[in-house]
Amino acid sequence: MKTTPYHPFTVPLMAISAGVTVANIYYNQPILNDISAATGATAGEAGRVSTLAQLGYGLGMFFVVPLGDKLDRRKLITGLTSLLFFSLLLLSFARSIQQICLLSFFVGIGSTPAQILLPMSATISTGDRGKTVGRVFAGILIGILGARVVAGAVSDLLGWRYVFAISALLVLIVTVLLYRYLPVIPPKFQGSYPQLLSSTVKLIGEYSVLRQAALLGAFTFGTFCSFWTTLTFHLSAAPLHYSASRIGLFGLIAIGGALAAPLFGKLADKGQVYKSLFLTVSMVIVSILLLKIFPHSILLLSVSIFLLDVGVQATQITNFTRIYSLHEHAHSRLNTVYMTAYFMGAALGTSCGVAAWQYGGWDMATWQLLLWSVIALVIVGWSARAQSRAVPAEQ
Known part of the structure; x- marks a missing residue:
């Protein structure tokens, strides 16, 4: 099997497709209150929709994404987007919270092509690899952050079921286009599936930097997802009583933060990795303190x-810089380890956030957010100390 050349439209299509697929994990967050009202579910039961979507994505990252090194990526990607299409279509007709939770899990698995397209963009590019990967990663970020805006607006205008129905149509369109325009790339890994997973797991033991980055990513993204899930309940409750569309508009601020985050990547490029991480995680802690002290101030x-x-996305960019320098020929599997931990942290953070909200409302929710972010800062300190000890040992 030979590598086929790619069309000029391919990279923009990959960026758009990555955003269209990954957005499906986040569409549910601003409309949880609407789902709860429509199905008669409690806030805790509705919160499981977000948890199971994140869990499906995390498991898909570990068990499915590594197959990109073994199988035809075009067929793997379009197979997963087909699963996503049917799951979304069924989700738009689901009547019970149990059906919605189950289908959300499969939506999570079907959304993983974003993490196959990202390393694939590096494979097909030559001299402009950084620019190409950056365009696809930008598509992922816009999909993640724009999902809340779109979901809130569509839910208010047409109803929450149309959020999933319209998304199913978009996924069907990109599936057809991906099959038409993605190049065929010969698989590099010739071993069995168990050997593929085994080689991925071995990377965890081989690289301490990977372990540190994965753990930090889990806690920072867990904080991020816990915040956005509990924010929906906070803003829709007294005294604010915000609609889904108004809640979703806060995603526009998040997009601005994500666009500013790459500026911190320059610190990592200059070798100031831990200075960057201390700064970005500290920003997360400051943001949560503001939420706790001023719970009803929209400006703050x-x-x-x-x-x-800015803090969470800049931390991720710095972590990518760290792990991709470890093994030039194992980017997909390094990405699998890191992103699996990342989204398992998201699932756990969402679950803890919902539990905290149930037991103590916004006050308890912000306490657990603060705990997660402080643990993240401790991980940065521990990693910096471990690195300072390792450098003299190597000299």
């Missing part, structure tokens, strides 16, 4: 969202 909530998103 907006500032907090901006700081939180």
